[in-house]
Amino acid sequence: MNSLYMPKDSLIHSLDPRTKMLFVVFVVASSFILNDPALQLVFLVALFPLVVMAKVVKPYLISIQFLLLFAVLIMTVHGIYNPIGVTPVFEIFGGLTFKYESMVYASVMSFRILVIGTAAVLFVMTTHPSDMASALVKWKVPHSFAFILLSTFQIIPIIAREAKIVMEAQQARCLDVKGSLIQRVKNLVPMFAPLFIITFMKVHQLSYVLECRAFSRKGEKTSLRETKIGSLDYTFLLGMLGFLAFEIYLKLFMMGSLQLTTDALLTYSLFGTWIVFGFMIIKFVVKQFQGKIGGAN
Amino acid sequence: MEPYISVKNVSHKYPNGVTAIKDINLDIHEGEVVAILGSNGSGKTTLVKHFNGLLKPTKGEITVGTMNTKKERISKLSSRVGYVFQNPNHQTFLPSVKQELAYGCKNLKMTEEDIETRVQKAIDLFRLEDRLDDNPFDLNSSQRKEVAMASIMAVSPKVIVLDEPTTGQDHKGCKRVLELVRMFQREGHIVVLITHDMHLIGELNCRTVVMNQSEKIADDHASVVFSDKGIMEEAGLQPPQITQFANQITNLDEMKTYLTVESIIEWMKANKEEDVKVGTGS
Ligand SMILES: Nc1ncnc2c1ncn2[C@@H]1O[C@H](COP(=O)(O)OP(=O)(O)OP(=O)(O)O)[C@@H](O)[C@H]1O
Numbered sequence: 001m002n003s004l005y006m007p008k009d010s011l012i013h014s015l016d017p018r019t020k021m022l023f024v025v026f027v028v029a030s031s032f033i034l035n036d037p038a039l040q041l042v043f044l045v046a047l048f049p050l051v052v053m054a055k056v057v058k059p060y061l062i063s064i065q066f067l068l069l070f071a072v073l074i075m076t077v078h079g080i081y082n083p084i085g086v087t088p089v090f091e092i093f094g095g096l097t098f099k100y101e102s103m104v105y106a107s108v109m110s111f112r113i114l115v116i117g118t119a120a121v122l123f124v125m126t127t128h129p130s131d132m133a134s135a136l137v138k139w140k141v142p143h144s145f146a147f148i149l150l151s152t153f154q155i156i157p158i159i160a161r162e163a164k165i166v167m168e169a170q171q172a173r174c175l176d177v178k179g180s181l182i183q184r185v186k187n188l189v190p191m192f193a194p195l196f197i198i199t200f201m202k203v204h205q206l207s208y209v210l211e212c213r214a215f216s217r218k219g220e221k222t223s224l225r226e227t228k229i230g231s232l233d234y235t236f237l238l239g240m241l242g243f244l245a246f247e248i249y250l251k252l253f254m255m256g257s258l259q260l261t262t263d264a265l266l267t268y269s270l271f272g273t274w275i276v277f278g279f280m281i282i283k284f285v286v287k288q289f290q291g292k293i294g295g296a297n
Numbered sequence: 298m299e300p301y302i303s304v305k306n307v308s309h310k311y312p313n314g315v316t317a318i319k320d321i322n323l324d325i326h327e328g329e330v331v332a333i334l335g336s337n338g339s340g341k342t343t344l345v346k347h348f349n350g351l352l353k354p355t356k357g358e359i360t361v362g363t364m365n366t367k368k369e370r371i372s373k374l375s376s377r378v379g380y381v382f383q384n385p386n387h388q389t390f391l392p393s394v395k396q397e398l399a400y401g402c403k404n405l406k407m408t409e410e411d412i413e414t415r416v417q418k419a420i421d422l423f424r425l426e427d428r429l430d431d432n433p434f435d436l437n438s439s440q441r442k443e444v445a446m447a448s449i450m451a452v453s454p455k456v457i458v459l460d461e462p463t464t465g466q467d468h469k470g471c472k473r474v475l476e477l478v479r480m481f482q483r484e485g486h487i488v489v490l491i492t493h494d495m496h497l498i499g500e501l502n503c504r505t506v507v508m509n510q511s512e513k514i515a516d517d518h519a520s521v522v523f524s525d526k527g528i529m530e531e532a533g534l535q536p537p538q539i540t541q542f543a544n545q546i547t548n549l550d551e552m553k554t555y556l557t558v559e560s561i562i563e564w565m566k567a568n569k570e571e572d573v574k575v576g577t578g579s
Pocket residue numbers: 311312313315316317335336337338339340341342343344
């Protein structure tokens with residue numbers, strides 16, 4: 001796998017990268033405009049059909065797990081300890097009480113992370129890195145800058161692969177990677193020193209390769225992968241604009257009368273994240289266990 | 298005699314679903330030198346990574362000494378099975394050769410004196426006296442490879458695994474590898490080496506395992522394997538030039554495979570009066 005990009009044939013994939021970039025901006029803006037847990041939850045659910053349309057449900061769920069970890073942490077810790085909370089909602093053992101205001105705050109924050117994360121994952125998974133670079137160039141971003149962005153995307157999997165080899169190579173030198181915490185911190189040196197040197201060498205090599213292929217030549221450059229904004233993009237952009245207008249209207253004129261956020265909703269979403277998190281832990285433990293038995297760790 | 302490494306019905310499937318080795322059986326005894334041959338992607342590296350536990354079999358079992366690799370830590374197995382990676386840059390990172398040599402022993406928490414004697418032994422074996430304070434990154438690639446090898450040998454593992462030791466080496470470097478492998482054998486180590494260098498195997502005249510498409514298709518002495526046309530063709534291999542040459546001379550000893558120039562010259566000396574007869578080969 002060269003990057004996070006998932007080559008699939010879908011409507012979302014065929015959108016112009018610029019449209020998708022605007023989409024990410026739109027989602028970020030919306031997540032700040034809709035700073036109400038209920039609305040954000042609706043928004044999050046509304047984004048899911050796009051993920052389905054892009055045919056990346058499984059990889060999406062895998063990558064969103066990490067963000068969910070943050071969400072659980074924020075919702076639990078903030079919900080109990082954030083000092084802005086005054087109205088108790090419910091108490092768990094030991095006098096730890098979830099309070100309404102802090103739960104609202106925590107939910108807004110964690111849903112925002114999930115919403116923005118979803119849009120970002122959707123963008124990265126459906127956009128070929130080269131397309132993104134050529135789209136940026138069309139926006140008059142300097143070619144070399146677009147390339148820096150592109151190569152950063154592409155070098156991450158390379159570094160990950162090298163990191164794995166270095167780890168094995170150091171284990172072959174009797175390094176115990178499963179030691180105590182202090183031992184593990186010490187192990188960072190034999191891990192990162194070779195990795196750093198190798199990455200440096202690779203980047204150095206890359207610069208030579210680029211020069212050999214006339215990278216720094218002045219003047220107009222053409223691109224192998226052309227991107228074009230078509231009717232689909234306009235439809236999509238119009239849709240986004242409509243939504244944005246609706247959100248602003250909602251925010252300005254309806255917020256007073258609309259009270260979607262209730263204790264129940266907050267509690268359920270907290271429990272929801274806990275349950276999903278619980279499943280993740282169970283899955284992880286089962287996997288570890290299988291690894292021990294089957295030896296496939 | 299009990300084999301030191303015993304591979305029993307081992308398969309390995311990577312998490313991405315690629316089965317890189319299939320149902321491999323292999324016994325390696327004390328004092329053996331084993332060459333592993335095969336085209337790119339045939340599973341050679343995957344196989345030898347099982348010897349020090351970097352990979353665990355998804356099916357079957359491997360015993361090293363008396364240890365089952367599934368149940369042991371890599372760091373412990375690595376003190377018995379030294380693995381020299383193809384690219385020394387993955388392995389070396391300390392600022393001086395001397396520190397590099399001591400590193401493995403330190404990981405094993407040996408005493409100062411113990412480390413000192415072992416490092417000294419490696420220095421003597423590899424003749425590194427003059428380079429002790431050099432930074433490994435200032436050395437040329439064959440010297441750096443030698444330092445990587447020396448640092449693995451300093452732990453004095455029973456088995457030493459070399460992954461493509463001659464790739465990218467000049468003639469002198471290749472000759473040095475040959476010398477080192479012979480020396481390891483003299484010192485009582487088991488040597489497992491992966492290589493595409495047929496000439497090297499010819500010179501070593503050792504046991505040869507041929508991998509093809511994840512399976513072991515041959516395991517015999519180099520002279521037997523090299524003369525088996527079916528196997529060689531299946532694995533896409535060509536015997537050393539001197540063997541090909543010998544095969545064209547019809548009045549050579551039919552039962553013998555000639556792996557080195559010296560062996561041909563010997564034959565020529567012994568058969569002075571006879572003319573060399575060139576044919577299409579057998
Ligand atoms: N970490 C990995 N994850 C998934 N597949 C892998 C991994 N490492 C190797 N493979 C695959 O397993 C197969 C065997 O690879 P292996 O590296 O063992 O071959 P090899 O004989 O050492 O080849 P080479 O001569 O190129 O070094 C290949 O098809 C390879 O793509």
